[in-house]
Amino acid sequence: MNSTFHQLITLLDKHQARYRLIEHAPEGKCAAVAQLRGTHPAQGAKALVCHVKGNGIKQYVLAVLPADCQADLTQVASAVGGTRASLASPAEVARLTGCVFGAIPPFSFHPALKLIVDPLLFARFEEIAFNAGRLDRSVILNREDYRSLAGAMPASFRCADAAGLLQP
Numbered sequence: 001m002n003s004t005f006h007q008l009i010t011l012l013d014k015h016q017a018r019y020r021l022i023e024h025a026p027e028g029k030c031a032a033v034a035q036l037r038g039t040h041p042a043q044g045a046k047a048l049v050c051h052v053k054g055n056g057i058k059q060y061v062l063a064v065l066p067a068d069c070q071a072d073l074t075q076v077a078s079a080v081g082g083t084r085a086s087l088a089s090p091a092e093v094a095r096l097t098g099c100v101f102g103a104i105p106p107f108s109f110h111p112a113l114k115l116i117v118d119p120l121l122f123a124r125f126e127e128i129a130f131n132a133g134r135l136d137r138s139v140i141l142n143r144e145d146y147r148s149l150a151g152a153m154p155a156s157f158r159c160a161d162a163a164g165l166l167q168p
Contacts, residue, residue, distance in 0.1 A: 004098040004133030007109050015149055018142035026135035028102015030067035037129050037138050042068040045121060045130040045146075047104040049093045049113070050076050054083025060096055061085070064106040064150075065118035069158040079116050079155035103131045105139070107150055117152040 012019050024036040034041040044067025052059045054077065063076045077085035090101065096113045097104050106128070108115040121128060122143050132139045 004103075004105065004109065005137060008105050008107060008132055008139070011107070011149060012139070012141070012145075015145070017145040017149060019145070020140045021132065022138045022140065024136060024138060028100070028131065028135050033102075033131060033138065034067065034129065037140065039127075039129045039140065040125065042066050043125045043127060043129045043140075044068070045106040045128045046071075047106045047130065048076075049088040049096055049104065050085045051088050051092065052077045052080050052082035052085045055081055057082040060088065060092070060110075060113045062097075062104070062106070062108045062113050062115045063118075063155075063157060064115065064121060064152065065158050066121050066124070069118070069120065072157050072159045075155070075157035076116070079153070079157055080114060097133075099133050100135070103133055103135045105130050105133050106146070106152075115150060115152040116155040116157070117150065118156055118158050119154050120156075120158060122147060 027033040030044050031041050045064050046067040048063045050061045059080050073085040096110045127140050129140045
């Protein structure tokens with residue numbers, strides 16, 4: 001069993017989180033996996049591993065936002081006191097999460113990986129959905145259970161749409 005998957009399910013069960021586990025064909029792309037899950041794409045919790053630098057900061061960040069949004073990496077950096085951020089390499093992602101791109105759950109199980117969550121993730125749906133550390137398993141989790149279990153720092157870092165306003 002995948003270690004990240006096991007850690008995640010153990011955490012959810014230990015805290016009696018309200019969730020459903022779904023098995024599906026392997027998929028890591030947000031829109032395609034939402035269709036397999038039967039959820040709205042905006043319910044997806046997209047998790048990006050970023051490397052933040054500047055102002056004396058060298059920090060890995062797991063930035064989580066709704067799957068229908070894009071991350072502004074400058075805002076990700078600013079949220080933790082840095083000046084610039086980039087997406088981590090596949091090797092860094094594997095080392096910090098135990099996962100491949102597309103399978104990363106919105107929880108940090110590594111002490112060097114700081115978790116930040118865009119507040120829009122909590123604003124639109126009662127449940128969030130995400131791949132559970134593997135491409136062929138997803139979790140649909142109550143958003144308040146996620147909020148209490150994740151222990152994430154809230155930070156706005158999503159890009160606005162072309163009109164400058166993000167529609168919920």
